[in-house]
Amino acid sequence: VEFTKVAADPSIVNLGQGLPDISPPSYVKEELAKVAAVDRLNQYTRGFGHPSLVKALSQVYERVCGRKIDPLTDILVTVGAYGSLFSTIQALIEEGDEVIIIEPFYDCYEPMVKMAGAKPVFIPLRYKNDGNSASSADWVLDPAELANKFNSKTKAIILNTPHNPIGKVFTREELQVIADLCIKHDTLCISDEVYEWLVYKGNKHIKIATLPGMWERTITIGSAGKTYSVTGWKLGWSIGPQNLIKHLQVVHQNTLYTCPTPLQEALAQALWIDYKRMDDPDCYFYSLSRELESKRDRMAQLLQEAGLKPVVPDGGYFMIVDVSTLNVDLSDVDEEQPYDYKFVKWMITSKKLSAIPLSAFCGPETKRQFEKYIRFCFIKEDSTLDAAEVILKKWNKQTA
Amino acid sequence: QTHILSLSLQAKMSRPVQARRLEGIEKNIWVEFVKLAATYSTVNLGQGFPDFPPPDFLKEAFTRALSGENHMLHQYTRGFGHPPLVKILAQFFGKLLGRDLDPMTNVMVTVGAYQALFCCFQAFVDEGDEVIIIEPFFDCYEPMVKMAGGTPVFVPLRPKAPKDGKLMSSADWQLDPAELASKFSERTKAIVLNSPNNPLGKVFSRGELELIADLCVKHDVLCISDEVYEWLVYDGKEHIRIASLRGMWERTVIIGSAGKTFSATGWKVGWTVGPNRLLQHLRTTHQNSVYHCATVAQEAVAQGFQRELELFGKPESYFIQLPKMLQQKRDWLVQSLDAVGMKPIVPEGTYFLVADISEFKSDVPDVPDSDEPYDSRFAKWMVKNKGLAAIPLSAFYCESHKNNYNHFIRFCFAKEEATLKAANDILQKWKREKTSP
Numbered sequence: 001v002e003f004t005k006v007a008a009d010p011s012i013v014n015l016g017q018g019l020p021d022i023s024p025p026s027y028v029k030e031e032l033a034k035v036a037a038v039d040r041l042n043q044y045t046r047g048f049g050h051p052s053l054v055k056a057l058s059q060v061y062e063r064v065c066g067r068k069i070d071p072l073t074d075i076l077v078t079v080g081a082y083g084s085l086f087s088t089i090q091a092l093i094e095e096g097d098e099v100i101i102i103e104p105f106y107d108c109y110e111p112m113v114k115m116a117g118a119k120p121v122f123i124p125l126r127y128k129n130d131g132n133s134a135s136s137a138d139w140v141l142d143p144a145e146l147a148n149k150f151n152s153k154t155k156a157i158i159l160n161t162p163h164n165p166i167g168k169v170f171t172r173e174e175l176q177v178i179a180d181l182c183i184k185h186d187t188l189c190i191s192d193e194v195y196e197w198l199v200y201k202g203n204k205h206i207k208i209a210t211l212p213g214m215w216e217r218t219i220t221i222g223s224a225g226k227t228y229s230v231t232g233w234k235l236g237w238s239i240g241p242q243n244l245i246k247h248l249q250v251v252h253q254n255t256l257y258t259c260p261t262p263l264q265e266a267l268a269q270a271l272w273i274d275y276k277r278m279d280d281p282d283c284y285f286y287s288l289s290r291e292l293e294s295k296r297d298r299m300a301q302l303l304q305e306a307g308l309k310p311v312v313p314d315g316g317y318f319m320i321v322d323v324s325t326l327n328v329d330l331s332d333v334d335e336e337q338p339y340d341y342k343f344v345k346w347m348i349t350s351k352k353l354s355a356i357p358l359s360a361f362c363g364p365e366t367k368r369q370f371e372k373y374i375r376f377c378f379i380k381e382d383s384t385l386d387a388a389e390v391i392l393k394k395w396n397k398q399t400a
Numbered sequence: 401q402t403h404i405l406s407l408s409l410q411a412k413m414s415r416p417v418q419a420r421r422l423e424g425i426e427k428n429i430w431v432e433f434v435k436l437a438a439t440y441s442t443v444n445l446g447q448g449f450p451d452f453p454p455p456d457f458l459k460e461a462f463t464r465a466l467s468g469e470n471h472m473l474h475q476y477t478r479g480f481g482h483p484p485l486v487k488i489l490a491q492f493f494g495k496l497l498g499r500d501l502d503p504m505t506n507v508m509v510t511v512g513a514y515q516a517l518f519c520c521f522q523a524f525v526d527e528g529d530e531v532i533i534i535e536p537f538f539d540c541y542e543p544m545v546k547m548a549g550g551t552p553v554f555v556p557l558r559p560k561a562p563k564d565g566k567l568m569s570s571a572d573w574q575l576d577p578a579e580l581a582s583k584f585s586e587r588t589k590a591i592v593l594n595s596p597n598n599p600l601g602k603v604f605s606r607g608e609l610e611l612i613a614d615l616c617v618k619h620d621v622l623c624i625s626d627e628v629y630e631w632l633v634y635d636g637k638e639h640i641r642i643a644s645l646r647g648m649w650e651r652t653v654i655i656g657s658a659g660k661t662f663s664a665t666g667w668k669v670g671w672t673v674g675p676n677r678l679l680q681h682l683r684t685t686h687q688n689s690v691y692h693c694a695t696v697a698q699e700a701v702a703q704g705f706q707r708e709l710e711l712f713g714k715p716e717s718y719f720i721q722l723p724k725m726l727q728q729k730r731d732w733l734v735q736s737l738d739a740v741g742m743k744p745i746v747p748e749g750t751y752f753l754v755a756d757i758s759e760f761k762s763d764v765p766d767v768p769d770s771d772e773p774y775d776s777r778f779a780k781w782m783v784k785n786k787g788l789a790a791i792p793l794s795a796f797y798c799e800s801h802k803n804n805y806n807h808f809i810r811f812c813f814a815k816e817e818a819t820l821k822a823a824n825d826i827l828q829k830w831k832r833e834k835t836s837p
Contacts, residue, residue, distance in 0.1 A: 012408070014744055017476075019475050019476055020475060021472070021475075023471040023474075024471065024474050029466060029471070029474070032466055033463060033466045033467065033695070036459055036462045036797065037451075037459070037461050037463075039453035040451075040663045041666060042453060042454050042459075042663075042665075042666045043449040043450065043451075043664070043665045043666045044447065044449050044665045044666055045666060046434070047430065047431065047434075074739075077510050079690040079693070080690065080691070080692065082689075082690055082691050082692075083690050084690045084691070086688070090421070091418055091419060091422065092417060092418060092419060093419060094419035094420055106489065108688065108691070111688045112688055116419065123712070144587055152406070152408035152409060152411070152412055157656065163483065165579060178829070185409065186409060186412055187412050188417070225476075228472045229474070230475070230691075231474075231475045231476045231692075231697075232472075232473060232474045232475045232476050232477060232695030232696065233474065233694055234690070234692055234693060234694045234695075234697075235694075245419070247418040247419075247422060249689075250418075250422050250426050251422070253428045253430075254425055254428075254518070254540065254544055254547055254690070255432065255514075255515065255518045256511045256514050256515040256518065256668070256690070257430075257512070257514045258512075258651075258668060259511070259513075260666060260667055260668045260694055260697060261666030261667075261668075262462075262666060262667070262697075263696075263697075268770065329608065334532045339595060383530065
């Protein structure tokens with residue numbers, strides 16, 4: 001909330017908040033325009049998810065997961081993936097529970113776990129690389145360290161793959177390590193997979209719920225906003241076994257009851273269009289990631305040329321950057337704040353470029369570890385990236 | 401892998417997977433009755449939504465918002481409310497309340513009034529707190545209070561016999577002042593007021609509101625004022641906002657709904673209006689539960705309010721036309737029900753009407769020792785056998801009071817003429833079948 005206010009100034013090139021400024025595909029916009037004309041779609045629909053939407057979701061994900069998914073019992077439609085996270089945590093987590101959160105983490109996980117009365121237990125991704133190239137794959141969990149975080153109080157682990165902010169796409173082996181621990185300790189897995197379609201060449205998104213022993217203990221969360229570049233539609237979903245989803249449905253019926261009808265219908269229609277072409281490379285699920293890959297590469301190059309050290313992501317639409325190489329001295333600024341907060345504020349005011357400090361995504365113990373990184377969002381129009389290029393090229397000239 | 405489970409793991413596996421806050425709130429009347437209506441009904445006067453469309457100007461606003469060059473309406477807007485919407489709401493309600501409202505701090509947009517209610521209970525109610533709920537009540541208040549760890553305390557509206565020959569009115573259902581006062585204790589954190597009231601249609605009078613206000617001030621209690629039907633008042637009655645009474649602005653959160661205001665329940669846009677010292681806590685709950693509401697619907701609702709602000713008090717105002725139209729429908733349904741012997745309680749507001757079905761009891765025999773309240777069995781029988789869907793009044797009472805008023809059902813009359821006529825046909829046929837041998 002803090003940073004969106006600062007960057008609301010239109011003179012600032014905003015690569016901060018995860019907000020596409022590219023247009024959603026035209027057929028998605030058209031579907032929404034069409035539904036406005038259908039009268040009954042302006043009234044309440046089924047609380048746990050509009051029938052045509054849950055049907056479309058079940059078809060898409062049956063194909064992806066290779067298992068039968070019941071649209072009425074295995075799916076809940078929520079107000080964004082944010083709403084799914086909230087419903088899942090309120091349904092399954094309570095006082096006395098511990099929840100493992102991998103750092104850096106999407107910032108809402110911690111307050112949501114706390115609001116449910118539980119204790120967040122943090123484990124950081126650690127950078128392991130000898131060479132020069134920095135990739136999100138260089139950031140890994142230490143298996144022994146992870147195993148130590150599990151105990152009899154561990155109710156759940158929150159997994160985010162592809163990962164925000166680093167862009168890491170967890171490999172099958174890495175997921176297996178997590179899965180083994182979940183099974184051993186009878187722990188649930190809350191798998192935030194909103195960026196599931198945004199994986200770049202050489203990488204594959206694997207659903208932890210498809211690993212043996214995991215379907216029955218996993219809630220998988222997805223997002224229309226990230227799938228179709230329509231964050232303002234605020235539609236997401238939770239998919240899992242009936243015996244878990246039914247509790248999420250109870251939370252939902254006691255919090256907001258139904259999600260907006262016209263948006264759900266439009267989303268259903270868009271999903272059908274892409275479901276029918278899931279064998280075709282033009283399917284938006286694949287074409288968007290191709291479009292973003294070239295933006296990713298351009299962004300990485302610009303940052304390198306400016307003397308910064310980007311961590312090239314394997315997935316997602318964020319890129320973290322090590323800014324310590326620039327040696328910007330901010331010691332005269334307010335001592336209390338981590339370096340990256342000060343850096344971003346300085347960058348916004350003096351360079352007119354915004355990003356998000358990485359320590360916003362960390363628990364209290366690890367803030368120092370990540371305070372030399374900031375996060376850029378690259379799901380932006382070419383014109384926005386052009387404006388960023390101008391700033392970064394000038395910057396390089398100034399420091400040279 | 402070891403086959404010997406540790407004791408702590410065994411203990412963990414034998415506990416329920418779900419959180420304790422879900423205890424006692426798993427059941428939901430709507431899930432069951434909406435399914436029944438969808439399966440059996442030919443005429444659905446059950447769930448509260450209009451079967452006529454939203455006004456053209458609102459649909460046009462939605463289309464305009466989508467067709468513009470600005471595709472950023474498909475992206476996140478301000479979490480606490482889309483700026484054009486909170487600005488117009490602040491203006492509009494500021495005018496109604498005679499107050500200067502700050503759109504950023506005195507207004508917050510929610511996913512329907514339902515989510516506004518959720519934020520209020522989460523923000524203000526803790527374990528050990530009591531919340532007074534007036535029966536009959538919109539059913540979600542009770543589970544929401546419980547989910548927040550609070551204790552609901554119920555006080556009923558009690559029916560007074562109407563004057564001879566007259567039909568009962570929702571105004572005849574009243575609180576007993578002494579009984580109400582007795583419900584306030586040092587543990588009372590809030591009272592939920594719903595005026596106009598769903599399901600009865602009661603529009604609380606100034607005197608009744610002052611009674612409640614005095615107790616709130618005396619006991620330093622918050623008021624969660626659910627005013628979603630604020631425009632649906634009939635017979636020249638006035639909807640009075642309790643927040644405008646002395647001492648009440650600082651302790652009241654007003655809840656409103658675009659769904660009810662503009663006949664677009666499926667858009668799920670609601671709002672809260674109140675002092676910053678209360679709204680700041682709603683913002684905390686909101687930013688940790690849904691954070692943003694859908695942008696395009698907020699943009700269209702903002703435009704709807706802009707139009708209404710310009711036409712305020714004029715005959716073309718939707719806020720004047722809608723109640724006029726609904727009053728007529730109310731009167732039709734009252735007539736239909738009265739003609740066949742179902743005794744309607746004429747509502748002063750909302751688009752609901754409750755009727756006494758005692759004269760039809762012979763069709764649905766009593767089942768002694770049944771767990772289910774009579775009116776619930778009646779309503780189920782009616783939808784399955786007559787194709788007419790309505791909601792049992794017991795749905796709006798707490799568990800222990802469900803049998804207090806168990807021969808009433810609630811009808812929604814926000815329906816096209818054809819629907820109401822079809823309902824009349826069913827009722828007439830039913831009556832004929834009863835009287836013929």
